[in-house]
Amino acid sequence: MDYPFKKIERKWQSVWQKNNFSIWRAKDFGPKKKIYILDMFPYPSGEGLHVGHTEGETGSDILSRYSRMNDYNVLHPMGWDAFGLPAENYAIKMKKNPMTFISKNIATFKKQQRSIGLSFDWSREINTTDPNYYKWTQLIFLKLFEKGLAYKAEAPINFCPSCKTGLANEEVVEGKCERCGAETTIKNLNQWHLKITAYAERLLNDLDKLNWPENIKELQRNWIGRSEGYEIDFPIEFSDKKIRVFTTRADTIYGATFLVLAPEHNFCLKLAKDDYYFLVERYLKKTARQDKTETTGVFTGSHAIHPLTGDRLPIWISDYVLGGYGSAAIMAVPAHDKRDYVFAKKFSLPIKQVIQIPNEKGLPFENYGQLLNSEEFTDLSSKEAANQIGNYLKKIGLGKMTIKYRLRDWIFSRQRYWGEPIPLVNCPRCGIVPLKEKDLPLKLPKLKTYAPTGTGESPLKNAEAWVKTRCPRCHRPARRETDTMPNWAGSCWYYIRYIDPKNKKSLADKKKLKTWLPVDVYVGGVEHAVLHLLYARFWHKFLYDLKIVATDEPFQKLVNQGIVLGPDNQKMSKSKGNVVNPDSIVKKYGADSLRLFLMFMGPFEAIKSWDEKNINGVHRFLIRLHRFGQRLKARSDKTETKIAARKKTEALERLNWTTVKVSHDIETFNFNTAISASMEFLNYLEDNKIYSKKIFLDLVKLLFPFAPHLSQEIWSNLGKKTILDKEKWPKTKTKSAGPRKITLIVQFNGKKKTSLVVDADKEFDEIKNMVLAEPKVRTNLKNAVLIKTVYVKNAVVNFVVKPKTE
RNA sequence: GCCCGGGUGGUGGAAUUGGCAUACACGCAAGACUUAAAAUCUUGUGGCCGCGAGGCUGUGAGGGUUCGAGUCCCUCUCCGGGCACCA
Numbered sequence: 094m095d096y097p098f099k100k101i102e103r104k105w106q107s108v109w110q111k112n113n114f115s116i117w118r119a120k121d122f123g124p125k126k127k128i129y130i131l132d133m134f135p136y137p138s139g140e141g142l143h144v145g146h147t148e149g150e151t152g153s154d155i156l157s158r159y160s161r162m163n164d165y166n167v168l169h170p171m172g173w174d175a176f177g178l179p180a181e182n183y184a185i186k187m188k189k190n191p192m193t194f195i196s197k198n199i200a201t202f203k204k205q206q207r208s209i210g211l212s213f214d215w216s217r218e219i220n221t222t223d224p225n226y227y228k229w230t231q232l233i234f235l236k237l238f239e240k241g242l243a244y245k246a247e248a249p250i251n252f253c254p255s256c257k258t259g260l261a262n263e264e265v266v267e268g269k270c271e272r273c274g275a276e277t278t279i280k281n282l283n284q285w286h287l288k289i290t291a292y293a294e295r296l297l298n299d300l301d302k303l304n305w306p307e308n309i310k311e312l313q314r315n316w317i318g319r320s321e322g323y324e325i326d327f328p329i330e331f332s333d334k335k336i337r338v339f340t341t342r343a344d345t346i347y348g349a350t351f352l353v354l355a356p357e358h359n360f361c362l363k364l365a366k367d368d369y370y371f372l373v374e375r376y377l378k379k380t381a382r383q384d385k386t387e388t389t390g391v392f393t394g395s396h397a398i399h400p401l402t403g404d405r406l407p408i409w410i411s412d413y414v415l416g417g418y419g420s421a422a423i424m425a426v427p428a429h430d431k432r433d434y435v436f437a438k439k440f441s442l443p444i445k446q447v448i449q450i451p452n453e454k455g456l457p458f459e460n461y462g463q464l465l466n467s468e469e470f471t472d473l474s475s476k477e478a479a480n481q482i483g484n485y486l487k488k489i490g491l492g493k494m495t496i497k498y499r500l501r502d503w504i505f506s507r508q509r510y511w512g513e514p515i516p517l518v519n520c521p522r523c524g525i526v527p528l529k530e531k532d533l534p535l536k537l538p539k540l541k542t543y544a545p546t547g548t549g550e551s552p553l554k555n556a557e558a559w560v561k562t563r564c565p566r567c568h569r570p571a572r573r574e575t576d577t578m579p580n581w582a583g584s585c586w587y588y589i590r591y592i593d594p595k596n597k598k599s600l601a602d603k604k605k606l607k608t609w610l611p612v613d614v615y616v617g618g619v620e621h622a623v624l625h626l627l628y629a630r631f632w633h634k635f636l637y638d639l640k641i642v643a644t645d646e647p648f649q650k651l652v653n654q655g656i657v658l659g660p661d662n663q664k665m666s667k668s669k670g671n672v673v674n675p676d677s678i679v680k681k682y683g684a685d686s687l688r689l690f691l692m693f694m695g696p697f698e699a700i701k702s703w704d705e706k707n708i709n710g711v712h713r714f715l716i717r718l719h720r721f722g723q724r725l726k727a728r729s730d731k732t733e734t735k736i737a738a739r740k741k742t743e744a745l746e747r748l749n750w751t752t753v754k755v756s757h758d759i760e761t762f763n764f765n766t767a768i769s770a771s772m773e774f775l776n777y778l779e780d781n782k783i784y785s786k787k788i789f790l791d792l793v794k795l796l797f798p799f800a801p802h803l804s805q806e807i808w809s810n811l812g813k814k815t816i817l818d819k820e821k822w823p824k825t826k827t828k829s830a831g832p833r834k835i836t837l838i839v840q841f842n843g844k845k846k847t848s849l850v851v852d853a854d855k856e857f858d859e860i861k862n863m864v865l866a867e868p869k870v871r872t873n874l875k876n877a878v879l880i881k882t883v884y885v886k887n888a889v890v891n892f893v894v895k896p897k898t899e
Numbered sequence: 900g901c902c903c904g905g906g907u908g909g910u911g912g913a914a915u916u917g918g919c920a921u922a923c924a925c926g927c928a929a930g931a932c933u934u935a936a937a938a939u940c941u942u943g944u945g946g947c948c949g950c951g952a953g954g955c956u957g958u959g960a961g962g963g964u965u966c967g968a969g970u971c972c973c974u975c976u977c978c979g980g981g982c983a984c985c986a
Contacts, residue, residue: 095938307903307904308903308904308980308981311902311903311981312902312903312980312981312982314902315901315902315903315981315982315983316981316982318982318985320985320986322986338986339985339986340986341985341986342986353986388984411984412984413984413986414984414986415984415985415986417985418985418986419985419986422986423986424986425986426986430986431900431984432984432986433986435984497985497986498985499982499985619980619981622981623981693911693912693923693924694911694912695911695912696912699905699912700979700980701911702911704910704911704925706910706925706926707910707911707924707925707926708925709924709925710911710923710924710925711924713924713939714924716939754915757915765911765912765913765923765924766912766913766914766922766923768923768924769912769913769922769923769924770922770923771923772923772924773922773923776923836919838918838919840918840919840966840967842966842967843918843965843966843967843968844967845918845919848919880966881966882966883966883967885918885967888918889918889919889966889967891918891966891967892966893966893967
């Protein structure tokens with residue numbers, strides 16, 4: 094028989110809702126230990142909550158409810174990352190302000206979150222598009238500007254022709270716009286940048302301190318891409334100028350047979366000799382860096398002088414050398430670099446081997462062999478040679494050690510409407526002038542049309558009345574900056590605002606910040622590894638330098654929920670029509686079943702595919718749990734005393750074990766095994782007819798974080814008046830009272846033959862006779878010669894034998 | 900090409916870190932209840948051999964270390980993810 098989940102869930106949700114959910118409100122100051130459990134706040138899209146959100150939010154909810162019962166002061170807030178393109182596109186289509194769309198969606202999201210029983214502290218709700226919120230986002234930008242970390246520069250940047258805006262490096266995935274999937278192009282635009290590269294070293298080093306999944310740390314390390322190497326100057330023949338190259342392989346310098354400049358290099362045209370000028374000019378014009386497979390290049394006609402050998406090295410131009418990395422010029426060592434090799438082959442340039450490659454097959458080019466053909470450095474190891482050659486170059490003034498990063502500065506302006514306006518003014522007299530703090534927030538104006546201009550400029554350009562202003566410094570007529578911030582800006586510091594969401598004087602009160610930061614557990618998807626998570630760390634470190642926050646990292650522990658694929662094993666998306674809406678599951682099976690199902694599908698961090706038929710398993714479990722509660726209620730208290738003492742001791746021991754297991758598994762996000770341990774325990778109670786209210790109520794407590802509605806219902810059905818959130822988690826004992834029994838495994842040659850129950854912590858001599866008396870042991874020993882006996886206390890005895898030979 | 904993960908029944912997945920492989924659940928099969936079906940309950944369920952007790956075999960492949968390997972080491976292979984003319 095099914096249980097009345099609809100009635101039960103409605104009932105307890107309305108109890109929790111009293112006083113605006115005050116039971117889940119975090120106390121800023123108090124004697125309890127704090128824990129800050131944070132979800133990556135969602136973008137309130139028109140599609141509503143999907144099972145991906147639900148999975149992560151259920152996981153953090155379980156930990157939050159568990160923590161409350163373990164006497165923690167829990168901060169578990171929720172809010173809305175509401176700037177961004179979908180709302181803007183909707184606004185363009187409907188000719189309405191994006192806010193109307195956002196408000197409606199937020200209402201839907203909240204209703205859904207309540208319907209699955211998520212225990213957020215709603216008194217701290219925030220919304221990045223609220224001027225009372227983005228006032229502070231703008232203030233942080235002004236601080237960055239003040240410290241010289243925000244600058245405007247014309248640079249070739251990624252541009253999305255469909256979204257009609259510039260993008261950050263991080264927003265381009267495989268040459269496509271991260272948001273809309275259109276192919277991006279490179280455009281020269283005058284854009285605001287944030288100098289994230291100034292923090293590269295710290296962003297890299299501090300990863301070591303964090304309790305994050307190793308793969309995410311590795312993604313950030315690769316993205317930052319630190320390389321140690323040398324800058325080496327190659328004098329140009331018949332000139333006093335030098336070409337500076339960057340290499341991580343100074344040891345291969347004797348193998349350099351030509352130089353290659355990126356087409357963006359300043360010297361390209363200057364170096365082009367008469368006969369070659371036309372060719373070079375043509376090459377520079379047509380190169381578009383589209384085709385990465387074809388090797389192209391052009392000779393300048395000039396030569397450089399090798400700083401050690403004095404050889405003449407031809408200087409070439411090719412787009413396989415990048416303009417934006419290193420010094421946009423390389424020394425080509427075709428014998429030991431694959432790309433240089435391909436280029437040398439194509440244009441018949443010399444190849445000179447300078448490192449021993451011991452084995453043709455399997456060894457990488459970077460293999461640290463010994464040097465060949467390298468004058469006094471010959472026979473040194475590659476590593477040693479790099480040092481010595483580096484030192485020598487330094488001595489003669491042609492080289493120095495240096496560190497380069499792959500990380501680029503963050504392109505921070507967007508030519509769109511629905512973002513925080515950049516609070517700056519262009520004054521014909523004073524130049525770029527920041528607004529005063531008292532003039533924040535600089536609110537977005539209402540427009541007639543929100544469509545991008547198509548000229549590469551923001552729609553705000555059209556709001557003439559808003560654009561026209563006066564310079565904050567000289568008070569003469571001036572014009573506002575019309576670019577807006579990217580949608581990542583608001584999410585860079587929202588976890589700070591939750592701590593003090595209504596503060597009118599500062600981002601948040603210092604004392605409160607000190608109480609709550611850092612975030613102890615941050616739950617979200619892996620897709621933000623080099624976007625939000627990198628940007629937020631950058632801003633946090635900046636705020637740390639301003640002494641606004643007291644920790645140098647925002648998120649101590651990070652947990653990624655694995656994505657939930659659709660039933661077809663494809664990523665859920667509207668266009669594929671495989672999106673599963675949690676509402677339909679709640680309707681059919683109830684919120685508790687949905688929660689349990691999501692957590693039982695597999696490890697929290699693993700990729701899972703949605704297979705609805707498995708929901709029967711957890712739903713049946715809840716039915717049985719409910720029924721067991723009903724049965725207990727129907728019995729008189731006298732029945733309980735009838736359970737045999739031995740049976741009861743065993744049950745208590747199993748309960749203890751289950752409690753330890755479930756607690757551990759919640760703390761480590763192994764929810765699937767916590768649930769199976771609970772299932773096993775209920776199976777055990779049923780099979781052995783252990784109708785003990787006391788024991789069962791402890792199981793109900795263990796299940797409360799997972800299935801709060803039904804657990805609370807059973808709790809109250811069995812005569813308890815309290816709210817489970819305020820109850821204490823069952824206590825565990827580390828040692829059991831009586832003599833502990835263990836199951837000893839008996840192996841022959843490492844293979845299990847039998848097992849027997851013995852007292853724990855015994856030496857082999859004490860139990861030897863018992864073991865030898867086992868029939869299986871006797872027969873096995875009879876037919877063999879015993880060579881050795883291995884005994885591991887409390888675990889195993891292994892008889893090493895060989896067959897009797899006749 | 901480089902860097903991370905991962906490969907266990909028909910399926911999702913367990914295995915306290917070197918000590919009972921396949922817990923828990925799905926599915927399937929048989930049975931009970933039912934006029935019937937659904938729901939529910941009971942039993943069985945890695946493969947091979949055997950009526951049976953039982954035996955053999957088994958965690959992508961091959962080798963190694965060990966009394967003992969899903970777990971550690973080496974070689975290979977396949978799958979997933981990330982980065983990529985980054986010098």
